[in-house]
Amino acid sequence: MPGTVSKRRARTRQRLLDAALEVFAEVGFGRSTVEQVCDRAGFTRGAFYSNFSSLDELFLALWEERSARMLGDVRRALADIDPADPESAVRAAIAAAPVDDAWYRITAEFTAHALRNPGLRRVMAARERAIRDAILPVFVTALRRLGRRVSDESALGDALVAVHDGTAVQVLLQPDDAAVRARREALFRNVLDAYSTPMESA
Amino acid sequence: MPGTVSKRRARTRQRLLDAALEVFAEVGFGRSTVEQVCDRAGFTRGAFYSNFSSLDELFLALWEERSARMLGDVRRALADIDPADPESAVRAAIAAAPVDDAWYRITAEFTAHALRNPGLRRVMAARERAIRDAILPVFVTALRRLGRRVSDESALGDALVAVHDGTAVQVLLQPDDAAVRARREALFRNVLDAYSTPMESA
DNA sequence: CGTATCGAATACGTTCCTGTATCCGACCAG
DNA sequence: CTGGTCGGATACAGGAACGTATTCGATACG
DSSP states (O other): OTTOOOHHHHHHHHHHHHHHHHHHHHHOTTTOOHHHHHHHHTOOHHHHHHHOSOHHHHHHHHHHHHHHHHHHHHHHHHHTOOTTOHHHHHHHHHHHSOOOHHHHHHHHHHHHHHHTOHHHHHHHHHHHHHHHHHHHHHHHHHHHHTTEEESOHHHHHHHHHHHHHHHHHHHHHSTTOHHHHHHHHHHHHHHHHHTEEEOOOO | OTTOOOHHHHHHHHHHHHHHHHHHHHHOTTTOOHHHHHHHHTOOHHHHHHHOSOHHHHHHHHHHHHHHHHHHHHHHHHHTOOTTOHHHHHHHHHHHSOOOHHHHHHHHHHHHHHHTOHHHHHHHHHHHHHHHHHHHHHHHHHHHHTTEEESOHHHHHHHHHHHHHHHHHHHHHSTTOHHHHHHHHHHHHHHHHHTEEEOOOO
16 A cells, blocks of 8 residues: 555654654754664664654654644634633633743744755745634634724734744743733733724624 | 953954854754864864863853843944934834844754753843843833833833744744735834823823 | 565664863963 | 963864664564
């Protein structure tokens, strides 16, 4: 059966990816080695090179997988929201893209890496756009339910992503500071407000 | 003269730092080696170890130096602004913290690095706060001149930094997209607007 | 069953990098 | 001019990681 991979192979691959996630989070991608990943996964380097041609390739595969999963999580979390309760919908949207320390470290380093490689950069930009476009409709419909309409959806999307990323660093740098978290949420509200206008009631 | 360093030593040190900046920007801190830095600087590893005990130490020194310089640049740029021209003051403030590709890559990686190390994390958080507090007054006085007062300065400061960082990534990922840059500036204006309220005229 | 194939393990040579211990030259003081 | 010291160069031994070529065992299939 061409195009199929054996279960054995798939399991090995997955364990390598999982191990790599841990190693990258602990020592950073740059400082990670093929050997460390293999040790952690319980395989030898032979197994690694039978599945990936380089650490870079694995890195990309890992990022694809994780960001796809996150995108799925977001879509799923937003699929069964209560249309009558826009407040909780927005809360669900924010919760769906949580500030995860380890994952932030990895994406930060991957972003830096991607900025050095035009091909990767485009892949990353596209993925960012996909995530933005998945989340955006939720906010738009929620706002509509609150009697507000969004004029420029792209602008709102970019603003939300920027605020999400920018404030995530602050929250992670000062994890014990409740005020920082509060300001983060306030900023979200302010942006939603600034990018939508009250509708004439029907 | 205790506490002093010879000129020769200072020059060597500086050349090593400059070379390191280039190397880090090109291959990333994690993938950089002592040898690469020395080759680039035109020294041997002996000179390196006579100045730094490890790449990590140099990395920290480099970041200190650069971020201090940037802080100085900001302060200087904002020292001689025209008080009668708040528009250009804000423009100067934005220009003072430019979106520099190489520098962004390094700080991104350093941030990830710092998040793994509580001591470094606190150093970084303090530095971020210093930068924020240096820029903040400019915006506050500029807004006042425009007849608006800022109620919560900390909130505005955090918001500006978050927007700056969050949108910087977007700009770097889509360097040719003018719309992204435009949205970035619009977001700045929106934030300035949201975090200030019109004053009763005197 | 037996056999063919697939995938992980092994083993190898090589390159790169590390850190230290020592050397040598330049610069300064007297 | 001369001795001392400071700072970068040299040299050395060791270790880590790489990528490949090959082996060997397991699994699927006739």
